[in-house]
Every structure is written in structure tokens, then in C-alpha cells.
Amino acid sequence: MLMARGEECASRFNRSLLAKILYANGALENKRYDVALEELRKAGILAGENKDAVMQVLAMRAEVFYRMDNLSETFQTFEEAMKVNPDDMTILNNYAYYLAEQGMELKKAEEMSRKVIEHEKGNATFLDTYAWVLFKKGNTRDAAKIMEQVISRGDNVSAEHYEHYGFILQKLKKCEEAVENWQLAMKLDSSKYELNSEIENCGKR
Numbered sequence: 001m002l003m004a005r006g007e008e009c010a011s012r013f014n015r016s017l018l019a020k021i022l023y024a025n026g027a028l029e030n031k032r033y034d035v036a037l038e039e040l041r042k043a044g045i046l047a048g049e050n051k052d053a054v055m056q057v058l059a060m061r062a063e064v065f066y067r068m069d070n071l072s073e074t075f076q077t078f079e080e081a082m083k084v085n086p087d088d089m090t091i092l093n094n095y096a097y098y099l100a101e102q103g104m105e106l107k108k109a110e111e112m113s114r115k116v117i118e119h120e121k122g123n124a125t126f127l128d129t130y131a132w133v134l135f136k137k138g139n140t141r142d143a144a145k146i147m148e149q150v151i152s153r154g155d156n157v158s159a160e161h162y163e164h165y166g167f168i169l170q171k172l173k174k175c176e177e178a179v180e181n182w183q184l185a186m187k188l189d190s191s192k193y194e195l196n197s198e199i200e201n202c203g204k205r
Contacts, residue, residue: 020040024036031067040064058078058080062081075095092113093125093129096112096130100113100132103136114130131143140171151165159184159189166179166180
């Protein structure tokens with residue numbers, strides 16, 4: 001519905017940056033990546049010299065490319081965004097997270113993520129990214145301490161947080177606790193059905 005309404009709005013209000021962003025967002029979630037990129041191209045033109053708008057467009061472009069598994073364009077877009085504003089916390093966080101997911105440039109990812117959590121203290125999403133980077137670097141116990149704080153606080157805990165904590169606990173040979181967290185993740189997000197195999201195999205690896 002968002003995509004359909006976004007398309008209608010973007011057509012009727014052809015000079016509206018917000019309309020282009022909404023349409024692109026709907027297209028992204030429907031995996032119409034070609035449409036999303038075209039609308040973001042138009043949005044980039046409309047953004048002009050507005051730095052905040054430019055950063056919003058670049059953040060979405062990076063997300064589209066990542067979901068397309070186009071890593072070179074993903075990271076190139078993040079680099080472009082950092083030239084516009086090297087202190088944008090969302091860009092730094094997302095860049096660090098995607099590097100960690102790919103096991104790439106983990107030192108750089110840690111530096112970016114640490115900068116974010118020092119600036120945005122207590123943000124559960126940003127702390128989760130930092131813990132995930134540490135986990136990917138092999139600092140499992142430090143990652144576990146951070147995630148324990150995030151989970152125990154109970155503020156804005158998401159399915160991804162439980163999922164990540166589960167993998168960290170699994171690495172620490174705490175299979176029962178890992179399974180509990182994966183089950184909570186699936187309860188919050190039923191699309192995470194792939195965790196069933198992790199639950200079945202926990203302790204066998």
C-alpha cells in the first residue's frame with residue numbers, strides 16, 4: 001500500500017522530496033529495487049544542497065544496494081555520504097554494521113561504531129551494532145557484556161538483539177540461553193524461521 005500510495009503521491013507532487021522518499025521506501029520493501037533507485041535518483045536532484053536531505057537519500061541508496069547484494073556500491077555510497085557529513089551517526093552505525101556482517105575491515109568498523117556509542121550513549125540499536133562488531137572480531141565476552149546490558153534494560157529490545165545475543169551465547173557454549181534468546185527473536189519476528197535450524201543444532205558444533 002505504501003508503494004502504491006507513494007507512486008500516486010510522487011506523480012501528483014513531482015517536486016516533492018518526501019513523496020519520492022516514501023515511494024522509494026515502499027519499493028524497497030517490495031524488493032522493487034530498480035524503482036527504488038530511480039526514485040532516489042530523483043530525490044537526490046530535489047535534495048540539492050540540503051545536507052540533511054542528501055544524507056537521507058544516500059542512507060537509503062546504501063540500504064537498497066545492500067539488499068541487492070551489491071557490496072561495492074553499498075560501501076561506495078557510504079563513503080560518499082561520509083564525505084558529505086563524516087559525523088552522521090546513522091551512516092556510521094550502518095556502515096559499521098554491514099562491514100561486520102561481511103567480516104570486512106573490522107578494525108574500521110569498530111572505530112566507527114565506538115564513535116557512535118560514545119556520542120549516543122545508551123542507544124540500544126547502536127550498542128547492538130558495537131557488540132556485533134566485537135563478536136565478529138572475536139571479542140565474544142565483551143560483546144556478551146554489552147548485549148546483556150541491552151537485553152536487561154528492556155528498552156527497545158528488538159528481534160535482532162535477541163538473535164545476535166543468541167549467537168554470542170552459542171559461541172560461549174551457553175546453548176540453553178542461546179536457544180531462549182532465539183525463541184524470543186522468532187516470537188517478535190516470525191520471519192526469522194531460519195533460527196529453527198540453529199536451535200536444533202545448538203551444542204552439536
